Amino acid sequence: xxxxxxxxxxxxxxxxxxxxxxxxxxxxxxxxxxxxxxxxxxxxxxxxxxxxxxxxxxxxxxxxxxxxxxxxxxxxxxxxxxxxxxxxxxxxxxxxxxxxxxxxxxxxxxxxxxxxxxxxxxxxxxxxxxxxxxxxxxxxxxxxxxxxxxxxxxxxxxxxxxxxxxxxxxxxxxxxxxxxxxxxxxxxxxxxxxxxxxxxxxxxxxxxxxxxxxxxxxxxxxxxxxxxxxxxxxxxxxxxxxxxxxxxxxxxxxxxxxxxxxxxxxxxxxxxxxxxxxxxxxxxxxxxxxxxxxxxxxxxxxxxxxxxxxxxxxxxxxxxxxxxxxxxxxxxxxxxxxxxxxxxxxxxxxxxxxxxxxxxx
Numbered sequence: 001x002x003x004x005x006x007x008x009x010x011x012x013x014x015x016x017x018x019x020x021x022x023x024x025x026x027x028x029x030x031x032x033x034x035x036x037x038x039x040x041x042x043x044x045x046x047x048x049x050x051x052x053x054x055x056x057x058x059x060x061x062x063x064x065x066x067x068x069x070x071x072x073x074x075x076x077x078x079x080x081x082x083x084x085x086x087x088x089x090x091x092x093x094x095x096x097x098x099x100x101x102x103x104x105x106x107x108x109x110x111x112x113x114x115x116x117x118x119x120x121x122x123x124x125x126x127x128x129x130x131x132x133x134x135x136x137x138x139x140x141x142x143x144x145x146x147x148x149x150x151x152x153x154x155x156x157x158x159x160x161x162x163x164x165x166x167x168x169x170x171x172x173x174x175x176x177x178x179x180x181x182x183x184x185x186x187x188x189x190x191x192x193x194x195x196x197x198x199x200x201x202x203x204x205x206x207x208x209x210x211x212x213x214x215x216x217x218x219x220x221x222x223x224x225x226x227x228x229x230x231x232x233x234x235x236x237x238x239x240x241x242x243x244x245x246x247x248x249x250x251x252x253x254x255x256x257x258x259x260x261x262x263x264x265x266x267x268x269x270x271x272x273x274x275x276x277x278x279x280x281x282x283x284x285x286x287x288x289x290x291x292x293x294x295x296x297x298x299x300x301x302x303x304x305x306x307x308x309x310x311x312x313x314x315x316x317x318x319x320x321x322x323x324x325x326x327x328x329x330x331x332x333x334x335x336x337x338x339x340x341x342x343x344x345x346x347x348x349x350x351x352x353x354x355x356x357x358x359x360x361x
Contacts, residue, residue: 004153006313007231008195009204011263013208014058019326021042021073030071030074030353032067032137033067033070033084033088034067034071035043035069036088036092037064037066037084037088037108037215037349038064038089039062039092040060040088041060041063041064041067041206042058042060042201042204043092043095043205044057044060044063044091044202045057045060045090045206046202046205047095047199047200047203047206047207049206049207051215054148055193063087063091064179064184066084067084070084071178074315077167086329089262090225092278095205095206096271096290096313098206099207099218100206100260100262100263100264101209102209102259103260104193104209105190105193105194106191106193106194107139107192107193107194107196108139108187109131109173109213109321110191110192110213111141112127112143112214113127113129113211113255113258113259114126114127114128114129114130114140114212114214114255114259115255115256115259116214116251116252116256117251118150119247120152121148121149121150122147122149122150123148123149123150123252124145124146124147125145125146125147125148125184125214126145127144127145127214127351128143128145128146128184128214128216128250129142129143129213129214129215129216129220130142130143130144130146130215130216130218130219131217131219131223133219133222133223133226133227135227136223136227136228144216146182146184146248147181148178148181148182148184149181149249150180150245152179152181153176153177153178153179153235153241153244153248154177154178154179154241154244155176155181155236155239155244156174156175156176156177156236156237156239156244156247157176157177157234157236157237158172158173158174158234158235158297158300158306159172159173159174159175159185159221159233159234159235160173160232160233160235160293160294160296160297161173161224161230161231161232161233162230162294163228163229163230163231165293166294166295167295168292168295169273169292169294170293170294171187171224171230171301172253172276172293172296173185173186173187173220173272173276174271174276175217175221175234176248176251178302179273182216183213183216183217183337184214184215184220185212185215185216185217185220186212186213186215186251186276187212187213187215187220188210188211188212188213188271188272188276189210189211189213189265189272190203190208190209190210190211190265190276191208191209191210192208193267196208199263200267201267203265203267203271204266204267204268206264208265209262209264209265210258210262210263210264210265210266210270210275210297211258212251212254212255212275214255217336218333218334218336221234221323221336222327222333222336222338225323225324225327225328226327226328226330226333231322231324231325232321232322232324233297233318233322234321234323234340234344235297235300235301235306235317235321236306236307237300237305237306237307238304238305238306238307243283246282246283247280248284250252250279250282251279254275254279266332268291273290273291273296274289277289277290289344291351297318298314298318301314301317301318302314320344320345321345323340325343325344326340326343327339327340
């Protein structure tokens, strides 16, 4: 018996003895093959920047159809399988090797990376955004360098914004209260290049970088309440001074890391909420990430994370922290932060805070 014949005999005997294992391996292969094929179809539609939209959708449809047909009729299409696998790799590998950058032609609201330096008690924040808006598209571009005293850090607000009547999801933000030094707001957003629009599915396919924006509240909050007409809720968090300090230092580290080493935005894993939750995990390791964040304020209230009187219901507290009513008539936003806080905290009951579950405890 020749060597090739012996090899074929042994291979055939192996498959007969391990038929169940071979079926399992084949099922696993075709599952991975199908998922990879559908992902590559998504890359063609949402992850390419040079193909015309119509052409990318047609190519994606053809690719997905070919992958599905080779799975359904796998016995008849075995000869085409190596070619299909090669095609998928030619699509997937260049996409997987794509790297984020801080050097693109950015839209003006995303044009600068902030950076933070801390020397002793002195905090210096570079590129604090403080745009002056006339409309959402007409504004004066202003970036400032601001200084704060770390010893003046005394509070943190959590902000949740809803748009177009959608309640199941929202945009989340933080705002650090430095007392006499003012407030410093934080928003994690998609960093958009010029002539690029934001999309949910595009955010899964490395189409945007992520940007941690540090800004004046009249910019980040005022843009949403007075110009985009979003519904904005701003809640004071129940957080101890040491944990507050740790949280800000973690923010500074992350801001500086992104200035040096950019990252891609991801709709599921690196978005406005997951980024802030990851930050909170520095002081509260059990904090859970959540995708549908529209009820995050209700969950925080139920867990005692807001500075709120014990006798107040969530509906009443949410209504009081809905700041649009306090600022919607403002034409000059220079006193924006003071005005909405005066409205929110105007009752004596606002000072009878619950201390039942301080963040980080």
